[in-house]
Amino acid sequence: MKIETFEIQYLQEAKDALKSAFFRKESDEIFNEWEFAERVLRSEGYLPGLCFIAREKDKIIGYNALTMASIGESKGLALGPLGVRQEYQNQGVGSCLVKESIQRARSAGYPWIVLLGGAYYSRFGFESGQPYGITVSDNPFENAHIQILFLDDKVKNEVSGKLIYCDAFYDERGNLL
């Protein structure tokens, strides 16, 4: 398995991988992450060179994106959507995608990476955004899921306030998708 930089010709296969990761037959309510990924890739938030695929032989088996974000006055990156084909999960693919994303963000000089997510991310050094006063909406549930990884410890005292994703993350009323 290897990690490669995403290129637009991989779009359909990357969406298929995300669909395999997120689709559950028993739920019609599930958020459509694969169409959302395309929406982001076609927006100004897409940063060529900071979206990744995992490839096993000729098959794309995982995907992760980093996109532009800000918290208060500070500019950084947001992680996701992240997904690994169901049959390849729990084999380290997601970890490789996240680690490569972190390394590339660090090399590019970004000070932090933020995401909305669960327990999976603490193993990479992500910590709760709450002690830093980071919010994403008026919804306490969403705010409780903010996690941040500081790539530059010097900015820790400066990063606080509202997390703003690129436009593709919001509906026409300005609500987070």
Ligand SMILES: CC(C)(COP(=O)(O)OP(=O)(O)OC[C@H]1O[C@@H](n2cnc3c(N)ncnc32)[C@H](O)[C@@H]1OP(=O)(O)O)[C@@H](O)C(=O)NCCC(=O)NCCS
């Ligand atoms: C979450 C996901 C990206 C992880 O990738 P992966 O390649 O399966 O995971 P890895 O092999 O790198 O890591 C496996 C470890 O993560 C844990 N893990 C996997 N999914 C997890 C989750 N949702 N929450 C907490 N831990 C999780 C596993 O229990 C395992 O733990 P261990 O190392 O202690 O045994 C992948 O399972 C996936 O695509 N899931 C469905 C889509 C999804 O939930 N995406 C993330 C949205 S926030």
